[in-house]
Amino acid sequence: MAAVHDHDIAHAHDHHPTGMMRWLTTTNHKDIGSMYLWFSFVMFLTGGVMALTIRAELFMPGIQIVNPEFFNQLTTMHGLVMVFGAIMPAFVGFANWQIPMMIGAPDMAFARMNNWSFWLLIPAALLLIASFFVPGGAAAGGWTIYPPLSVQMGMGMDMAIFALHIMGAASIMGSINIITTILNMRAPGMTLMKMPLFVWTWLITAYLLVMAMPVLAGAITMLLTDRNFGTNFFNAAGGGDPVMFQHIFWFFGHPEVYIMILPAFGIVSEIIPTFARKPLFGYSSMVYATASIAILSCIVWAHHMFSAGMPVTGQLFFMYATMLIAIPTGVKVFNWTATMWRGSMTFETPMLFAIGFIFLFTIGGFSGVICAIVPIDIQVQDTYYVIAHFHYVLVSGALFSIFGGVYYWLPKWTGHMYDETLGKTHFWLSMFFFNLAFFVQHFLGLAGMPRRVPDYALQFADFNMISSIGAFGFGFSQLLFLYVVLKCIRGGEKAPAKPWEGAKTLEWTLPSPAPYHSFETPPVVR
């Protein structure tokens, strides 16, 4: 037996394909992780171009740049591309790179399927992008694809549906892989409660994905048959109900927003202790908070539908359940702050992003609680207030943690230190322009400006102009990020195995850059 195995490992070492074939056929978690991250960045720029076109149109009242139909396609595709193309794959990229190294495993549990999960994203992305060029254009009913609009739309909607199906299948496979890796491939001695928090948050995220993605698949399948095969799931004339789609969609949709934030919590929970040079405060409460957020996230979905009509008991239930989530979330914010308390802190770029995350994510959490209050939400539903809320949690939350994570692990991935000055510049530019773009949207929303409309009344003009300037500033700052990353890949100061003196997790015991195969012999964790 042993001989067979040694031979196989040697075999894999000796000739793996080079050039393009390396990436097409790879079974290596690091290769696949890199592909995920690059894919995500390309999608980030694609979705970013859409966002800037939207903001250019909204720079002034009136219709200047795009016609309203195209504007609607842009808002829809911006949402879909960012959620499914940029944020989620970025976190899967982190999972691929980091989880095997952090738990001391040789690779992911299903290395071949891992590659399939990634490559499936390509046909899905092509379907989404190509849908702009078919008759009728891309899907334009909002990323939430509510019927009846989404039933009436042209074939762009069918393409979006199939794209979502494929991405869903990819996510499910990816998640099963991650769960199995974590449950079955930890180094001896690494008990569950010794796992780095990033690994914990991904375990729970992957569970949420396996639970929620099939429900989305069911919803869009019903949409597909309503559109093309004459079923009446969402048509009252046939005894169906368009509001039912909202229920099913948000049963997926709310867990989905936690899918996009739990790994971010994980990354921040790695960065803060490292640069505060103190162990994470309240490790086990972090684990329990993550788990309870995941459980609660399954019973709050109708807070997205308060204005769709619902019995008062339903409103009360979903209001209180939603507010309950703020408790474990608060526990987390408290723990991060307590970790920094009296720590010997330094403020390298990852730490800046992590601290920025805590500040701005908390603002987003607060506006979330405000949205959860039914009488207020009846006013702000479908206004820019909601846009402000979820950009605070998704951009300055999820995305900032991604930036922080990239800076944190770049030395391990590339073997070089990134340019600290440029990294800090990237942070401050992002911080400034992000708030410029999105803070004013709170005021716009409270004053009643509806979302997903290309024109607006004159009294909204000033804030919109500010917001657009902020958006362009934010967008262009990200080119600096690209430059810093490319520069770091191509050269720079050599990174030691452990460039951050406060880092504790297993990946820092490996040389930088991490060798192609990391833990063929598992390390023993005390």
Place this chain on the structure above:
Amino acid sequence: MSQEAGHGHYYVPAPSTWPMVGAIALFFMGFGAAFSVNRLPLGYGLLAIGFAILVYMLFGWFGAVARESESGKFSAQVDKSFRWGMSWFIFSEVMFFAAFFGALYYMRVHTVPELADLEHKILWPDFTGGWPTAGPWITEKFMPMGPWGLPAINTLILLTSGVTVTWAHWALKLNKRGQLKLGLFLTFFLGFLFVGLQAYEYGHAYSDLNLKMTTGAYGATFYMLTGFHGFHVTLGSIMLFVIWCRVMAGHFTPENHFGFEGVAWYWHFVDVVWLGLFIFVYWLI
């Protein structure tokens, strides 16, 4: 290299082209499906090409895994990975069906009674609600599918097949190859029989009962749930058939037969889903 059993011997497959082939298949299928539901000329062709590539990939990929398994590359730890993987896959399938059962529940308990309530009398004065229904605005007459004809026979068939697959599993563990072959054969035979009867039932529904996909809430949920279940039984039967072929080729040992067990789990899953269908789709009308 001396490593303790399990760890360190984890089999990481060499680079493989199958994932790429699978992505190409889904590329064709995605575009093909989008084109064909919009009746564009290329649609069915693309769909067929994609499907053919997918089948090719499934054969190649599963074939590779089977060969790896038979040549003893999988340690106990890899075996455990497969078990976790299959369990979570089945869980995802449970959630997929939950969406459709949820839709059925929501329509029956919420939407249909509401459409018949006082507020809606202005719109649809004659609609009385009640299940089964095609909704307030679809007036074509239809008959519901009763439970005690074919559906009851199908229930019996599936439950029996659950017994035969367990019988085969016992045989495999005791290394009684004859009983194993017979048990598996009976199982997939019953599976295909079920699918055949289900197809016959659809014909009956369309021609005699006027029960169609377009028959409002009842027709939509009926065909969605039974259709996806039938699709899963078909897949499961094909999987059982493949396992049977592997048994005929001498694969699996009393200790090492996860391929068999995974398919058996899957089979029990479609069995349980059917019980849900029998109760909520056929019986309680």
